[in-house]
Amino acid sequence: MFSKGQWVFAILFAVVFFVVIAYTYRRDLKLHKKYYKGTIWVLIAFISFIAFIAMLKFIFM
Known part of the structure; x- marks a missing residue:
């Protein structure tokens, strides 16, 4: 259903997204x-x- 490139993109996107969200949360923790x-x-x-x-x-019911 999905090509190998689409799976690689989805996995990389999810990992980068999680890292960015975690970094942003840690930076704003004091606020x-x-x-x-x-x-x-x-x-x-x-x-x-x-x-x-x-x-x-x-x-x-």
Whole structure:
């Protein structure tokens, strides 16, 4: 379905993309800690809400 060149490009692109994202995150880590303090609770609330909706779906279906 894909040629060998397309697979090589996809793998290289994914590796370079991951490296750039990791480098950028590490560079901005101080800013993240300063401005996004406490956002873990928003993530926990969001995941809990989605789990609650899924639980309701399986209970009432």
